[in-house]
Amino acid sequence: MKNKTMLIGAIDAGKTTLIHALLGSTTAALKTQTLHYHQWIVDTPGEYTENPLYYKNIMATALEVTHVIYVQDATTGKSIFPPGFSAGIPKLPIAVVTKSDAVDSDIERAIQVLKRVMLKGPVVITSAYEQKGIKHIKPLVACNTMDEMKAYVDAQGNASLQFIGE
Template identity: 35%
Template sequence: MVVGPSGAGKTTLLAALGLMEQKHGGKTEMVSYTSRSIDTPGEMLENPRYYSVLLMNAPKAALVLFVSDPTGNVRFPSRMAQAFRAPVLGVVTKVDVSTPEERERAKERLRSAGAREVVDCSPVTGEGMDRLKSSIERMSREVFRA
């Protein structure tokens, strides 16, 4: 399951991971399921009224990715990860178009939200994607061992 603000690159990230087809120029309008992923609209994070929709869909997820756009300033609520049964991995996208300072601020926001680990990457250029895939695989194995 991916959670993050509008424009953070959630759908692009899922496509780069091979978990769903990339929509060209489209925005995720509602929670979208595939056999291996749950894509959520950015409004689910940006408007606290919709947090219940995230929580309602979360039990179906084995892993939750909190996706942060370092060029934006949308914050995840402090310790939000505690509301999810599944482990939470923080992902900072857009490393190809952001500064080191912006990425560090985004990482700190994700840590404050309770992400167990934070990885930065660019689904567009592929930078950091191998490390992200390794983290996803490791955390997924931990879930299925428990």
């Protein structure tokens, strides 16, 4: 696949665990300290999103990818993204909710948080532990336009996949 994505989101949001699930790896996620380049995914440390001093690293890495995945943990209502963050990054956005399996998860709350970050685009509700929603991420990254991503979401008719901002 020529398209590539980077994942950004808070410390402990579940980015690395999600990437392991996407790549079929069973190793437990260690704290991410620096950028990690996988086949078609770049993993970032949560600090890059939490600390504005690192935004320049996010912007520089975004130049190398076609898509940016905004990750929100379903177990917290805390948003660490500045409002409208995706509008400042000229790459196709995908929003992902993680940890939907957790007893204290609130998926609606996570989607509301993501709507303030990404004004338009697909939202995938996932659980790396239960392999839920994971299979939709690669096809979305394979899309080359917002319209293609919307067509993919519409064709799935799946509860773990939504399109916001139409």
